Amino acid sequence: MINNYYIERTAQAVFTVFAVVTMTFGMIRLMPGGPVSYIRSQLVQQQGNQVDMEQVNALVEVYTNVAPDEPLYIQYIDYMAALLQGDLGVSMFYNDPVTEILASAAPWTVFVMSISLVLTFGLGITLGAVMAYIEGSRFDVSTTLVSIFLNSIPYYVMAIILVYVLGYQFNWFPTGGRISSDVATGMNLAFLQSAFYHAALPIASLVITGFGIQALAMRGNSIRVLGEDYIRVARLRGLPPHDIALRYVGRNAILPMYTGMMIAIGFMFGGSVILEEIFAYPGIGYYMFRGIMARDYPLMMGAFLIITIAVVVGIYVADLTYGKLDPRAGSGGGNREAY
Amino acid sequence: MSIEETVPDGGTITGDEASADTPFGTVSSGTMSRRDRYKMLANEWVIAPFKILWDDWRARVGTLIILAYVLMGTVGVRLVDPPRVGEGDRLVSPFEDMSHPLGTDNMGNDIFAQIVHATPPMLEMIVAGAVFTTVMAVVVGTLSGYKGGWTDQLLMTFNDILMTIPGLPLVIVIAVILEPRSPWLVGVIITVNAWAGLARAIRSQVLTLREESYVEASRLMGISTPQIVMKDIMPGLMPYILVNFVNSARSVIFASVGLYFLGILPFTELNWGVMMNLSYETGGALYTWETAHWLLAPMVTIVILSFGLILFSQGTDRVFNPRVRARHTSAADPEEGDEDMSGEVATHIRG
Numbered sequence: 001m002i003n004n005y006y007i008e009r010t011a012q013a014v015f016t017v018f019a020v021v022t023m024t025f026g027m028i029r030l031m032p033g034g035p036v037s038y039i040r041s042q043l044v045q046q047q048g049n050q051v052d053m054e055q056v057n058a059l060v061e062v063y064t065n066v067a068p069d070e071p072l073y074i075q076y077i078d079y080m081a082a083l084l085q086g087d088l089g090v091s092m093f094y095n096d097p098v099t100e101i102l103a104s105a106a107p108w109t110v111f112v113m114s115i116s117l118v119l120t121f122g123l124g125i126t127l128g129a130v131m132a133y134i135e136g137s138r139f140d141v142s143t144t145l146v147s148i149f150l151n152s153i154p155y156y157v158m159a160i161i162l163v164y165v166l167g168y169q170f171n172w173f174p175t176g177g178r179i180s181s182d183v184a185t186g187m188n189l190a191f192l193q194s195a196f197y198h199a200a201l202p203i204a205s206l207v208i209t210g211f212g213i214q215a216l217a218m219r220g221n222s223i224r225v226l227g228e229d230y231i232r233v234a235r236l237r238g239l240p241p242h243d244i245a246l247r248y249v250g251r252n253a254i255l256p257m258y259t260g261m262m263i264a265i266g267f268m269f270g271g272s273v274i275l276e277e278i279f280a281y282p283g284i285g286y287y288m289f290r291g292i293m294a295r296d297y298p299l300m301m302g303a304f305l306i307i308t309i310a311v312v313v314g315i316y317v318a319d320l321t322y323g324k325l326d327p328r329a330g331s332g333g334g335n336r337e338a339y
Numbered sequence: 340m341s342i343e344e345t346v347p348d349g350g351t352i353t354g355d356e357a358s359a360d361t362p363f364g365t366v367s368s369g370t371m372s373r374r375d376r377y378k379m380l381a382n383e384w385v386i387a388p389f390k391i392l393w394d395d396w397r398a399r400v401g402t403l404i405i406l407a408y409v410l411m412g413t414v415g416v417r418l419v420d421p422p423r424v425g426e427g428d429r430l431v432s433p434f435e436d437m438s439h440p441l442g443t444d445n446m447g448n449d450i451f452a453q454i455v456h457a458t459p460p461m462l463e464m465i466v467a468g469a470v471f472t473t474v475m476a477v478v479v480g481t482l483s484g485y486k487g488g489w490t491d492q493l494l495m496t497f498n499d500i501l502m503t504i505p506g507l508p509l510v511i512v513i514a515v516i517l518e519p520r521s522p523w524l525v526g527v528i529i530t531v532n533a534w535a536g537l538a539r540a541i542r543s544q545v546l547t548l549r550e551e552s553y554v555e556a557s558r559l560m561g562i563s564t565p566q567i568v569m570k571d572i573m574p575g576l577m578p579y580i581l582v583n584f585v586n587s588a589r590s591v592i593f594a595s596v597g598l599y600f601l602g603i604l605p606f607t608e609l610n611w612g613v614m615m616n617l618s619y620e621t622g623g624a625l626y627t628w629e630t631a632h633w634l635l636a637p638m639v640t641i642v643i644l645s646f647g648l649i650l651f652s653q654g655t656d657r658v659f660n661p662r663v664r665a666r667h668t669s670a671a672d673p674e675e676g677d678e679d680m681s682g683e684v685a686t687h688i689r690g
Contacts, residue, residue, distance in 0.1 A: 016500045027516065148397075148653060152646035154593045156600065157638045160619070169628070216653070263536060270505030274597050288508065292515055292603060300515070304508045311505045 005323055013316040020308045024301050025079050029066055038295060042092075063298050065089045088305065089298035093290060098302035101287055106306060108178050109276070109283030112199050113268045116206040121261060123211040125254060128218025132253075133245070135223060144219070147212030155271055159205035159278045166201065173201050176280030202279050206268060217260055221253035228252075251325070258322045265314040269307050284310075380574060398654025404647025412458035419455045422448040422609075442632045444618065450636050457609040457637075460522040461592070467526025468533075468591035469584050475534035477580060480541025481568050485549055495542070502535035510594060511603055520607045529594045530587060537583050541576060548575045578655070585652040589645045596641055611637035 040056050060066065065082040066075050082089075088098035127147075131140045167175040174180070179194040225231065226249060234244050272285030280286070284303050291299030393399055426447055441450040483494040510529050519525045548554060554571045562570075598604045599612025602620075606613050618633035 012496070012499060015496075016503050019500045020504060027512065148649050149646060152589075152649050153642050154597065154645070156597055157641065160615075160634070160638070164631075164634075259536075259540075266503065266505040267507075270507035270509075273507055273511060274601060277601065285508075288511070289601065292511060295515075300512065304512050307508050308504055312503050315503055 006320065009316060009319045009323075013312050016312050017309055020312075021080065021083060021305065022076075024305055025066070025076055028064055028079075028297065028301060029072070029075060038297065063090050063092055065298075083305075088302035091291070091296055091299040091302075093294040093296040093299060098298050101299065102284055102302055102306050105283050105287055106310070108199075108281070109269070109272050109285060110310065111195070112202050112281070112283065113206075113265075113272065115199070116203045116210070116268055117261075117264060119203065119207045120210040120264065121214055121257070123207065124214025125218050125257065127211065128215040128220075129222055129245075129250065129253070131215065131219040132222030132226065132249075135219075140219075144216065147215050149212075150209055151212035151216075153209050155205050155209045156274045156278060158209045159202065159275055162201045162205055163278060174198050178282060198281070202275050202281055205275065206271070210264065210268075214257065214260060214264075217257060218253060221256050222249055225249050225252045255322075255326050258318060262315045262318055265318065266311045269311050269314070272307070376570065380577075395654040397650040401647045401649070401651025401654055404643060405651060408458060408644050408647070409462065411455055412462045415455045416459060419452050421456050422450075422452040441636050444614075444630075444633045450614075450633060453609055453614055454611065454636060454640050457611050457614070460608045460610065461595070463522040464526035464529070464595050465588045465591050467523040468530040468595075469526075469588045471527045472530045472534040472537060472587040473580055473584050476537035476541055476583070477573075477576070479534070479538040481545050481572060481576070483538070484542035484545030485564065485568055485572065491542075495539070498535045498538055501532040502539065504532055506532055507594060507597070511598065514598060514603055518605050520605055522608070525595060525604060526591055529591050529598070533587060533590060537587070540583075541579070544576055544579055545572055548572050551575075582652045582655050585648050585655070589648045589652075592641060592645055592648075596637075611640055 040060060044056070061078075065079050065087060070078070086099050088102070090096070091098050091101055094101060127143065131143055134140055162173075163175055166172045174197065178198055179191065180198075231244065231248055234248050239248075269285075272283055273288050274285070275281070276283045276286035277289045284306050288300055288303030288307070290296070291303060393402075426443075426449055439449050439451070441454070443449055444453070479494055479498060483491045483498070509532060513528055513531060514525075517524075517528065519528055549572065551571075554567060557567045557571050595604070596610070596612035596615070599606070599610045600615045600619070602616050604612075606616075614637040615634060618630055
């Protein structure tokens with residue numbers, strides 16, 4: 001039953017989003033000192049004491065989609081209904097709809113993160129495979145050491161170093177923004193160049209600090225696979241070495257990497273909060289940070305939701321391709337212990 | 340051994356029982372007490388591996404680095420005076436004045452003293468986070484893996500949701516709302532969903548272990564589930580848990596320093612991230628070389644510690660991973676060809 005697997009994964013992805021939305025609602029509504037009371041006190045402060053409570057509640061509803069004077073379950077239904085219509089409330093800091101702000105920011109974050117993800121894993125897998133094949137050589141030993149060292153640098157430390165040295169001190173790279181101000185938006189060469197130029201440092205800081213651990217994982221997997229009986233049999237059968245390397249070793253060694261990939265998706269998108277702040281790169285993380293600093297709860301929670309949804313979608317896609325790559329996952333037994 | 344006698348399986352039999360009329364002389368008559376069990380476990384899982392560990396240079400260097408930081412956080416804080424505003428000139432460069440080995444910041448605080456005195460709360464955070472992660476993961480993972488059925492389904496659905504939510508934004512949202520001040524609490528908040536991935540991994544390990552013949556034997560003998568989990572399953576998981584304990588320690592450092600650096604956690608105590616934040620925000624460290632040391636010192640501190648932790652976990656991984664270990668033992672033997680070796684390792688492991 002191949003279909004079961006996909007239905008199960010889809011249901012799980014939808015359910016995860018639903019659970020996160022519910023959690024967000026709980027945080028907005030139930031936490032002591034949470035957004036609702038904060039907004040109320042802000043409004044009271046702005047308008048003095050003669051403020052009309054009904055008016056305040058109406059404003060709170062405009063900003064957060066939560067009507068504080070209704071019963072809880074109606075608040076919940078209202079909140080959900082608004083979300084389904086793509087309404088995330090209004091940012092108190094920018095005074096724009098949160099959906100609008102985040103919709104313009106999201107593609108940039110996805111752009112930076114997907115390139116980082118591809119480069120991290122491409123580099124890691126290639127390097128790891130080479131290291132495993134010439135295991136014990138000087139190249140292997142030194143690369144292992146370098147990988148461990150690079151992996152012990154937090155990505156934001158690498159980001160600070162890069163922006164400090166290459167950005168501020170040498171002026172080789174921009175220190176903020178998505179594209180140069182003099183470039184028109186559109187699918188032309190200058191635009192793409194500018195976009196890559198501005199994204200280069202954020203991508204570099206994620207890739208430089210991230211590929212090492214993937215290379216080590218790939219190396220470990222390949223070494224393990226190389227010791228398996230079926231590789232020996234394949235060699236005895238006289239299969240050409242590159243066939244063994246790609247179809248037997250490569251494929252079996254890459255499959256366990258999917259776990260790392262799913263973790264990396266969440267890690268990178270989550271890390272956008274710190275990374276985009278350092279590079280002043282207006283993506284979702286940047287706006288989430290702005291929201292936090294201004295205690296702009298609608299923006300903060302909206303960005304949190306969007307980041308989570310991006311990660312859920314990313315993992316969902318990874319899951320589906322995993323099912324394609326590993327026949328065991330799609331066929332009935334779908335317990336997927338390799339996770 | 341006149342009164343007490345150790346039998347091969349590790350249990351003890353008292354003199355009285357040893358001569359009891361059991362047909363099988365070497366069977367222990369009672370189950371081992373928990374204390375005996377842990378004494379044996381200590382021998383098996385702490386002392387013996389430590390000797391092997393010491394042979395691996397990575398584990399050795401890692402251990403030394405971790406030890407150095409623990410000493411810094413315990414003994415170091417007694418030897419180095421806490422930093423005071425104006426104790427030195429402003430922005431002294433490092434390695435110039437030996438009373439301020441790493442220089443001073445823009446308020447004249449000694450940077451080395453700041454780094455040393457930021458260590459204890461950091462260690463508390465690491466311990467809290469790593470313990471929380473490990474305990475949650477082990478409880479959920481073993482319960483789910485061993486029980487199976489509905490318990491498994493329910494726990495894993497919940498687990499997968501937690502696992503999917505990106506950690507850092509979730510932690511940020513919780514930290515903004517709760518504003519935690521105690522390092523212990525910060526450690527727990529940072530790992531609020533970090534344990535889910537480990538729980539999944541432990542579950543799949545348990546699924547493999549529960550099919551082992553010795554576990555099946557225990558089950559057939561009617562030993563209760565908690566006892567089987569404690570005595571048969573846990574020892575097999577220990578190496579895995581240790582490696583991940585170290586890994587989660589590293590992620591606690593990364594996340595907490597990141598949050599302090601962003602200024603999301605309240606600045607109650609000295610922290611390497613707070614130092615980075617101050618040099619970045621108020622010191623203008625990005626625009627001039629003069630304040631670079633203020634920014635670099637905490638960054639180097641973090642990198643060395645996490646380097647030590649990774650080396651340690653890589654070294655221990657090798658010690659505990661029979662395949663890697665066996666392969667490497669035989670790799671040291673130049674007499675054998677590569678082809679023969681892989682075959683031999685495979686049989687060795689199965690045996």
